[in-house]
Amino acid sequence: MTAPMAPTKVAVLYIGPRDVEEAFAGGGDIILETCRDAGAVPEAAGRPEVVLMDPFTERADTDEDLIGRARGWLNRFPKKRFRFPPAIFVIVPEGATDEFRVSLMEEGFDEAVGWPLTPREFAVRSRVYIRQTQMAQKHHADSESLARAFGYLDRFKNEVRQLKADLMEEKTSLNAALKQIQQMTAERGRLKDDLAGLKQQLAKNMQGFGRILYTLIQKRIEVNQGHGERVAETACFLAKALGIDENKLEDLRKAAMLHEVGLLFLSDPPAAAHSRSAASRSAGEKDAACDQTITGQATSNNHQPTAYDKTIMMQYPVKGAELLDACPGFDGCAKIIKSLNEWSDGTGYPDGLKRRFIPMTSRILAGADELENLRDRADIRDTRTLLAAMEDLAGVRLDPVIVGQLEKYVVRHMGADDFKVRGVRIDQLEPGMELGAALFTATGTKLFTANTVLTKDAIDKIIQYNREYPVDETVYIKV
DSSP states (O other): OOOOOOOSSEEEEEESSSOOTTTTTTOTTEEEEEESOTTOOOTTOOOOSEEEEOOOSSOOSSHHHHHHHHHHHHHHSOGGGOSSOOEEEEEOOTTOOHHHHHHHHHHTOSEEEOSSOOHHHHHHHHHHHHHHHHHHHHHHHHHHHHHHHHHHHHHHHHHHHHHHHHHHHHHHHHHHHHHHHHHHHHHHHHHHHHHHHHHHHHHHHHHHHHHHHHHHHHHHTOSSTTHHHHHHHHHHHHHHHTTOOHHHHHHHHHHHHHTTGGGGGSSSHHHHGGGGGGGGSOGGGHHHHHHHHHHHHHHHTTOOOOHHHHHHHHHHHHHHHHHHHTSTTOHHHHHHHHTTTOOTBSOOSSSOOBGGGSOHHHHHHHHHHHHHHHHHSTTOOSHHHHHHHHHHHBTTTBOHHHHHHHHHHHHHHTOTTTOOEEEEOGGGOOTTOBBSSOEEBTTSOEEEOTTOBOOHHHHHHHHHHHHHSOBOSOEEEEO
C-alpha cells in the first residue's frame, strides 16, 4: 500500500516569545498560528499538525535546567485536546550538543531544530511526521472499521445461532404437525369411507322409505294403478322440454310418485281417491265437487264425511309436504308438492299464488297430474276430447305454457291410435292445414285451439305474432 500524499500546506502552532511571522513569511507551504505560553493555548486555535516550542530564549546555568524548563513546557501543553497529537518540535540554543538534542527527544519531543529555521526545511521535516499522523489516523479508522465488522460478524453469528435454534424448534413443530396431518389424513379417509357408506345407506333408506310410501298410496289411494309412474314420466318430459336443471329432475320425479301422500290422512282414503278430479273443475265448483264426492262415497260406506276430510281434500298437498319435509332427502320434493293445488288464476291453495309466482316445478307437476286425471274421466273418449279438455284448463287451472307442452306430449306419445300429426315450421304453414295441438306463444298466449283449420289470415296472424312474441318453433298439424 502506498503512503498517503502529504498535504500541500502545513498548519503550525508556534509557542514562544519570538516574532516568527517574518521568518515564515516566505513559506507558502506554512499556515502559522502563535501563542506565548504552552499552558494557555486558546480554544479558538485550529488543529495544528506541528507545534514549534521555543523555551530556551532565556539562559540557564546547566543543561539540566534547560531540559527541566523544556519538560515543563511539554507537560503544560494540552495534548488531550487532540485525538491525534501533533508533532512537537523544540528550538534548541545555538551550539547545543547532540547529547542535549537526544535528551530532549527522550523527554518526548519529536524533533530538535536550530534557529533560524527556513520555511522549506521546516516543511520538509514536518511532512515526515504529518505522514506518520496520517498513517496513524488511517490505522485508527481501519481498526474501528474492523472492530465494527467484527461486531457485525458477532451479531450475525448470534443471529445465525438463534436462527438455527428457531429452525430446529420449527422443524420439531413441523414434524409433529406432519404426523398430525398424516393422522388426520388417515382419519379423513376413514371418515370419507364412513360417509360414503352412510350416504349409500341413506340413499337406500330414502329409496326404501319412498317405496313404502308409494306402496301405501298404491294400495289405499290409487284406483288406476301406475298413476304415479305415469305422472312422473310426463313431468320429466315437460321438465326437459322447458330446460329445467338436471339436478331438480330427481326431486320432480319423487314428487310425482308421492304427490298423493297427503290423501293418506283421510279417514277413508279409498273412497277419497275418486275425488282427485275435483281439482280439474272451475274455481267456483271445487268445494262443491269435493263435498259431493266425499259424501257420495261416505254414504256407500256408511261413513259420514267430516269437516277434517273436506279440508284434507282441498289441502292434501300441504299435508303431504309437511310429512315429507320432516324426512331427510325429501325436502326438495316436499316444496314441489306443497304448491300442487295452486291455480294459475290465483284461486288455488294454500297461498292463492298466481301463474309466475307458482314454482315452475309445481306447475309442471300439476300439468302432469291433470293430464292423468283427464284420462281417467268418463267423458274423455279420445285424443280430440282430451285436447279440448286440456285447453279449458289453460290460464285457469294450469299455466298456458304447460298446457302447450302437454298437448305436444299428447300428440307425440298418446295420439297415434286416433290420428297422425307431423311437425312443420311456421314458414311451411299453408291454408287448409288443421292444427293437431293448440298453438301458444312463448309467453303462454293461446293463438288457436286444436282442430283449427288454418286460413291465410290465420297464418298471417301467426307470422305477425312470431315477430313480437315468438311462437313455438314446431307447429303440429294433422296428416
